[in-house]
Amino acid sequence: MALDADWAERWVRRTADAIADAKGELTELDRQIGDGDHGENMDRGFRAVVARLDDPAAQPGAGDERTVGDVLKLVATTLMSTVGGASGPLYGTAYLRAAKVSGRPQIDPPAVVAVLEAALEGVSSRGKATVGEKTMVDAWQAAVDAAEAAARDGGSEVDVLRVAAEAADKASTATIPMVATKGRASYLGERSAGHEDPGARSTALVLGAALAAALAGPTSADPHGAA
Amino acid sequence: MALDADWAERWVRRTADAIADAKGELTELDRQIGDGDHGENMDRGFRAVVARLDDPAAQPGAGDERTVGDVLKLVATTLMSTVGGASGPLYGTAYLRAAKVSGRPQIDPPAVVAVLEAALEGVSSRGKATVGEKTMVDAWQAAVDAAEAAARDGGSEVDVLRVAAEAADKASTATIPMVATKGRASYLGERSAGHEDPGARSTALVLGAALAAALAGPTSADPHGAA
Amino acid sequence: MKKLLNDPADAVADSLAGFALAHAELVQVSTSPVFVSRAGGGVTGKVGLVSGGGSGHEPLHAGFVGDGMLDAAVPGAVFTSPTPDQIQPAIQAADGGAGVLTIVKNYTGDVLNFETAVELAEAEGVEVASVLVNDDVAVEDSLYTAGRRGVAGTVAVEKIAGAAAARGADLATVKAVAERVIANVRTMGVALAAPTVPHVGRPSFDLGEDEIEVGIGIHGEPGRHRVQAVGADQVTEMLLTPVADDLALDGGDRVLLFVNGMGGTPLSELYVVYGRARRLLEERGVTVSRSLVGNYVTSLEMQGASVTVLRLDDELEALWDAPVDTAALRW
Amino acid sequence: MKKLLNDPADAVADSLAGFALAHAELVQVSTSPVFVSRAGGGVTGKVGLVSGGGSGHEPLHAGFVGDGMLDAAVPGAVFTSPTPDQIQPAIQAADGGAGVLTIVKNYTGDVLNFETAVELAEAEGVEVASVLVNDDVAVEDSLYTAGRRGVAGTVAVEKIAGAAAARGADLATVKAVAERVIANVRTMGVALAAPTVPHVGRPSFDLGEDEIEVGIGIHGEPGRHRVQAVGADQVTEMLLTPVADDLALDGGDRVLLFVNGMGGTPLSELYVVYGRARRLLEERGVTVSRSLVGNYVTSLEMQGASVTVLRLDDELEALWDAPVDTAALRW
């Protein structure tokens, strides 16, 4: 099963659904160690992305020629212009860099890994955070490591996305005891320990949606449907 | 038993104690239908009065020549310059007019009635309220009516003060169902019904202290002591 | 109750001490008795303007002492009228030989204490005239009430009468201007949450999680009625409509629209109310030619706002525009 | 949660609409994308000043657009940095041909979004320089943190850099002046009660009845530590001491003392804090030559205050004194 632009679109739509469902949870996490807007920010951004996907005039790429990168670039520019905050430029850059390495109609497992690596590289280069600083980087890095291993072992696209999503989920949970040294939570010093990083959680949701979109397969009639 | 300047001083000190004890209650009554300062206002005023009575340099009158009116005038000027609000000028005027009719070392029952009448007249002329408007006038008027009757029937000073205090207490309670048409409570319109008027209650306390001071008698060693 | 105060009994004194230090170029503060007057005292030949009332409404009145507005302000205890022995010396300090106008908000306590003080000042040879501000349409004005309260409209009275005095008008003229403002200014307010008086330590009224008090004053008194919380547009209509009706505003009118915060509501929300009030006025054909939005007549940390409309004419507008240099209003 | 708002999603737009109507002589408001610029646009030959950040801090920044201060302000969603597609046109609107200085508060989101916008504006041929305000001493400034936050000191940076631009300084000079202010300004804040973000609907942090948060920012983040509520004098010491220590103030210094309200605290209490802070500075031998007290950099209806000290020199003092004509600061 190859991952194509339709998969990318399903991924994005599922991400929007997952974020909408988790909006309250993300906001509550951010309320505890940040400023309580992460759920709202991400939801505003992904609702705008879906609105563009639904708008015949704003379609990414050109018909059948549409590449995975076309879809991801639309996500990047939309998030940059609607999210704001720290997560807007960070996710925006992640999708932009991911789009640059996926300018093809279909991507295979090594290309999926490249997409994740590019996203991580985008977040890191904009935010200057490294692993262990209690940010979304922790989730992206764990996903990349797991995906690289799975691809090296000859795993399928679904295998790669599955381990990536699982690793991101675990890594997000693993931010709980950390003391933040980047982002707004760093202002709390030691008091940031004991709470999960909202950006790491949203990254886990993004990657979970990628897997679900792959599992739903190209024949899924309802792009908004459940996995 | 004649009521002299020492009685007047005991009255005032007992009033201060009674107000201090009831400060919270008066403030709560005023919080419900006014601005929540009546207890504080009265307490500030009577504490200042007691401070002057305790101050050798601020003694009313001249030694044995001291009249009831001397004491009441000191109360009047002190309340006027320390209470503020509506109750400051109202009580201030009440004591000032009362002082004018009690410029003697001792007062008998008709003179006690005259003191109460003068106080009522002072409140009414300053505040322009009549009976039934849910103000301290209700308590003063009831006290005057009862005192006049008792004096007419040949009652003693204590008898006169007892009926006055009892009548004021009842009249204060009787303000509960009234709709206020004077003072701050009038802004509430119908919503002022169901609450006791704080100024009527403080008037009842003032007159209760007058009685207690008379009952304690001239030999009481401790002017601050209980009845 | 948590407040940035020391002993509640010192709240007014501590605050005035800070105010005096922060604005030494504008004011001087007397501590015994307590009153605030212009640095340098009364201006020779100019009518003096004195106002005052309970504390807790800051910046009213002390924040309006300075060129083009008040010459003295007399703060009482929190929500309690000042006493005559404070007001009288303030009147004398404001006198520059051309007489003094006292601007009194219509509350029994303020009226009585100012009355006495004016008598005392007159006995000292000062010519005094007085006006009573009663702009609050939430309160019925009838023979059988204490009459309407003075609330946010006081700012307009002080600003415009102050400008008249500054340009050299005599006492009768300044008084007449003040009375013209009073005749043409109306206000109505709403509270979303009650203030807490320092020495009381608990909120002045108890409001449910989704209730608001409509027709409140500025002393934490409960309002005329309590309604279900609704959106800002609807709240604004509840405030603007009785104000505009009472003024009988129509197409020919030109007004100052003043949205006043009660102390605890973000400025951003006041602008939401302003925007709606303005559209409602414009729908009536009224022209809003001057505006003021901010916390000027507050009720401690009460959450809420009031809407004030002043019908303008050329002279009132020019006096509103005249320069003013005070701690809280300056242009 | 009760607020004078309609749909929380419209809070910023509704408020800006009212702001635009109330101050049409000072500003114009673009709605798509959202930004505020001076009525009349960039001033030819003058360096343009642009600032921005999340909404909820009003009057910052839009209230400081006007003569002698900002040329444009870019409000994001509540407590959320604006996006590059808002910031870029604001920069272009502020450009009068002499280049633009962006004044950015040090938050990851503001920094990243302004960075991108500056790149875009430069690509359109605008010369842009940027400064980062980071006055909050509650946050440690080290290689291992996001660095100190920008809070109330931003007002001083905008005022003084604005005055430098107004008197005709070139971009490098205006930037250098702004950096001198940043190097000499420090702030620390306290919260007595948390703000409620409209779309969240519950307080940003949970404080006990007798707890206060010391070292808070302006986004409802919890502070550095939570302590038992104490009197204003003690709270003021907790704020002033780290500020004065960080600036290493001593006998020779002359300063601006700025006590800023967080939106929900009465002005009277801010003056109590001011009075105490001033005495503490004077005890150190420091001269307080300029003062500002009021709600300028708020956090919705948060209760609390911050104390800001700016070490002055003759030039900074003169620039502070220079005329300013904006909605929220005017002299």
Ligand SMILES: Nc1ncnc2c1ncn2[C@@H]1O[C@H](COP(=O)(O)OP(=O)(O)O)[C@@H](O)[C@H]1O
């Ligand atoms: N420097 C950084 N590098 C990587 N991620 C970051 C950085 N700063 C913040 N983040 C992420 O952004 C998330 C917060 O996003 P959001 O709440 O939307 O923005 P803001 O912090 O501006 O309110 C954090 O939980 C964290 O994962």
Ligand SMILES: Nc1ncnc2c1ncn2[C@@H]1O[C@H](COP(=O)(O)OP(=O)(O)O)[C@@H](O)[C@H]1O
């Ligand atoms: N016009 C009036 N005539 C008589 N008593 C009045 C009048 N107005 C107010 N009062 C009395 O004053 C009391 C309130 O006093 P207080 O709370 O100290 O002053 P304020 O109303 O100025 O806060 C009322 O309870 C009422 O009894």
Ligand SMILES: [Mg+2]
């Ligand atoms: Mg956030």
Ligand SMILES: [Mg+2]
């Ligand atoms: Mg009262």
Ligand SMILES: [Mg+2]
């Ligand atoms: Mg009172």
Ligand SMILES: [Mg+2]
């Ligand atoms: Mg944010």
